[in-house]
Amino acid sequence: xxxxxxxxxxxxxxxxxxxxxxxxxxxxxxxxxxxxxxxxxxxxxxxxxxxxxxxxxxxxxxxxxxxxxxxxxxxxxxxxxxxxxxxxxxxxxxxxxxxxxxxxxxxxxxxxxxxxxxxxxxxxxxxxxxxxxxxxxxxxxxxxxxxxxxxxxxxxxxxxxxxxxxxxxxxxxxxxxxxxxxxxxxxxxxxxxxxxxxxxxxxxxxxxxxxxxxxxxxxxxxxxxxxxxxxxxxxxxxxxxxxxxxxxxxxxxxxxxxxxxxxxxxxxxxxxxxxxxxxxxxxxxxxxxxxxxxxxxxxxxxxxxxxxxxxxxxxxxxxxxxxxxxxxxxxxxxxxxxxxxxxxxxxxxxxxxxxxxxxxxxxxxxxxxxxxxxxxxxxxxxxxxxxxxxxxxx
Numbered sequence: 216x217x218x219x220x221x222x223x224x225x226x227x228x229x230x231x232x233x234x235x236x237x238x239x240x241x242x243x244x245x246x247x248x249x250x251x252x253x254x255x256x257x258x259x260x261x262x263x264x265x266x267x268x269x270x271x272x273x274x275x276x277x278x279x280x281x282x283x284x285x286x287x288x289x290x291x292x293x294x295x296x297x298x299x300x301x302x303x304x305x306x307x308x309x310x311x312x313x314x315x316x317x318x319x320x321x322x323x324x325x326x327x328x329x330x331x332x333x334x335x336x337x338x339x340x341x342x343x344x345x346x347x348x349x350x351x352x353x354x355x356x357x358x359x360x361x362x363x364x365x366x367x368x369x370x371x372x373x374x375x376x377x378x379x380x381x382x383x384x385x386x387x388x389x390x391x392x393x394x395x396x397x398x399x400x401x402x403x404x405x406x407x408x409x410x411x412x413x414x415x416x417x418x419x420x421x422x423x424x425x426x427x428x429x430x431x432x433x434x435x436x437x438x439x440x441x442x443x444x445x446x447x448x449x450x451x452x453x454x455x456x457x458x459x460x461x462x463x464x465x466x467x468x469x470x471x472x473x474x475x476x477x478x479x480x481x482x483x484x485x486x487x488x489x490x491x492x493x494x495x496x497x498x499x500x501x502x503x504x505x506x507x508x509x510x511x512x513x514x515x516x517x518x519x520x521x522x523x524x525x526x527x528x529x530x531x532x533x534x535x536x537x538x539x540x541x542x543x544x545x546x547x548x549x550x551x552x553x554x555x556x557x558x559x560x561x562x563x564x565x566x567x568x569x570x571x572x573x574x575x576x577x578x579x580x581x582x583x584x585x586x587x588x589x590x591x592x593x594x595x596x597x598x599x600x601x602x603x604x605x606x607x608x609x
Contacts (some may be wrong), residue, residue: 233307233340234270234599235260236277236374238300240332241291244316250289252314256332256361258399260310262426263365263387264523265456269372270599272304280304289403299415301339309337310368312347316354327354336362336371345371358389386454393419400552401427407434417449423454429461442470459485463592466497471589475504492521493589496528499535500586508539511586526555527587530562534585537569545569561585 226296237260239253242483258274265271280300281288291298292311301309312334329352336345348367349361366383369376378386394417394451401413411434415428432447443470451461466481486494515532522528549566552559565585568574575582 235308236306238311241313255399259361260365390424391421425455427459492518503586511535526552
């Protein structure tokens with residue numbers, strides 16, 4: 216049986232699942248224009264570990280850690296600062312390191328020189344740091360080296376992992392170096408225009424590179440350009456750590472564009488993997504638009520099962536029951552919505568109509584499109600709780 220959770224329940228657990236923080240590697244080269252490499256390493260290693268099921272804090276969390284400790288995101292960290300950032304974010308494991316460029320032996324050659332990268336895994340719970348693991352190769356081989364760093368990190372965190380180095384590399388094919396550079400520079404850019412230009416360039420340079428597509432989709436979503444956002448979200452690869460988040464927002468884009476069937480399909484895909492209350496709520500909203508009221512009612516009930524405190528879930532269920540002319544059920548749900556939000560005028564009005572058994576009328580704008588959707592998506596919190604529950608059973 217599926218389980219549904221509120222964010223409050225996720226955060227109230229006594230145990231905390233182990234979380235991983237990957238920091239940008241420090242540039243020990245003389246060339247400041249290679250600072251993007253540190254960001255690229257952090258992104259690639261973090262995405263690779265997340266795709267293996269580890270709980271990896273995202274870039275926004277990482278930046279919040281820098282803010283809390285009043286540290287520059289581009290500055291080199293002391294060992295003490297690494298520990299402080301990890302502790303401030305409740306991370307169990309911190310991955311960090313440095314890299315250094317060495318010039319090509321033949322200045323006239325095509326090579327851009329070589330690169331030596333060293334990484335470390337710091338276990339904050341057990342007060343243990345792994346020996347340094349390193350990669351060395353031509354700068355052009357950076358994408359492959361980053362994948363190998365991801366494998367070495369995984370092996371340090373989970374020594375008994377069944378996946379082999381070769382299998383790991385097949386699951387994470389390296390992208391083009393120029394695409395990776397554009398993506399990293401986009402992450403580091405201060406202006407939205409620069410970020411969009413770099414992300415677009417990265418996506419065009421390598422058609423297999425999924426991460427910039429997600430960021431382009433989010434940027435278009437925030438501008439309410441749902442058509443453009445959908446074209447990017449639907450191209451986020453299944454193996455991408457943002458895949459289900461992309462599908463969630465794709466469902467919202469389809470919903471706002473009026474394609475209820477496609478929206479329901481996207482929300483159902485997410486619900487099967489990440490059964491969050493907000494996902495079932497949006498699935499129900501899409502089913503209302505499709506006029507499949509039994510499916511909508513079932514979805515809204517699942518949302519309420521996970522979070523009885525949210526008035527929107529009760530309103531949506533009451534609205535669907537009212538539309539199906541189950542006035543007794545509608546009254547109970549709409550009363551629950553008003554009890555939780557006395558200022559909800561729509562719920563109060565609809566409750567009055569349900570009490571009078573005054574059902575929907577064809578062509579009445581007050582009867583159409585009243586369902587409410589959610590735009591939050593708490594996948595990390597859900598997976599954290601799943602990991603905690605699994606740990607308790609061991």
